[in-house]
Amino acid sequence: MAAPRIHHPEALQPGQTVALPPAASRHVQVLRLQPGDALTLFGDPLHGGEWRATVTAMGRQTVTVQVGEHVAIEREPARAVHLAVGMPANERMDWLVEKATELGVASIQPLVTARSVLRLSGERADKKVAHWQAVAVAACEQCGGNRVPPVHPVRAFADWLAQAAADVALPGAFLSLAAGARPLHDWPLDAAACRVVLGPEGGFTDAEEAALRAAGWQPVSLGARVLRTETAALTALAVLTVGAHGHG
Known part of the structure; x- marks a missing residue:
């Protein structure tokens, strides 16, 4: 044993x-x-x-x-994927954190967007983040990951985007159902690290998508079907980490 x-x-x-x-x-x-x-x-x-x-x-x-x-063994993907997500409601965020950790996510940024059902702030947000961090620890204990992904403090979408836009060295994409969004698996990504952001139930508003485009984020698609937030997040992680697993 x-x-x-x-x-x-x-x-x-x-x-x-x-x-x-x-x-x-x-x-x-x-x-x-x-x-x-x-x-x-x-x-x-x-x-x-x-x-x-x-x-x-x-x-x-x-x-x-x-x-x-x-x-000296590591079980992280060779590509570090930093995930920002409009928080899904109820227990779905717990499930997302657990499964994203199992897939090797590098970090998780919970967001409050225009269409967010789950809206957290203050002490309640802090308690939730501490809970999600504990979920990530437990997932690493189970799956063999040696580097627990940080779950960052909850941020409002506009505040987060203003800070994230300054990090131009890290490629960024957002999941979109808009016409013209390229398939995620066709995103020309040579970097060892990247960022992906997706909206909550209902997705991003047109204004939020426009702000992401203006900040240099690339619209990408997972196909014609409308996936739940947590399903879309894990699918994107799987696409970006397949073939990118390595051991230290």
Whole structure:
């Protein structure tokens, strides 16, 4: 049986004894691991890859482990795809974050657009983002990803676009049903990283699409069918990462 994968977002060293963060400690306790049991730590921002580790002590609220060998393995796509999305309502955003993480998304930017059903701000938005970040961590623990994609704070579409437009070095495309949008698989993309943005239920307004075009974003299409936001996001990720998987 494979050792459980536990997220530990700090730099580690062989032989080091560390206390796991609260969420990781709770996870280990739920798994009913005992001293001497093996686990795998991932999320090291300095070394990447994975660390072999062994549980050394189980407290009521804390778990201590000894760090062992570092394994320099990565399971991320060779192309980093940064996703911005008009948040779908209900539980669909949870599902989108989970599955996008499994597909290897590089980052997720939740947006509030003109047609958004889900509108978040303030403390409620912060709590949702923290929840989605935890969903991404759990997805990495399950799928083998060693780099958890950041879920950025919720942004209003206009504010986000004004900042995103300044990053001209990173190619950007938006999903559109408008005539003239080229198929996504025909997007001439040689870059190792790119950005894709899509609207919520109902899509972007004409004004939002015009603003994206004016900022240099390319309109692309996934075909004649109208896909739900979460389906479209995952389809776009799959198209852009197929054949672009590599290991470090």
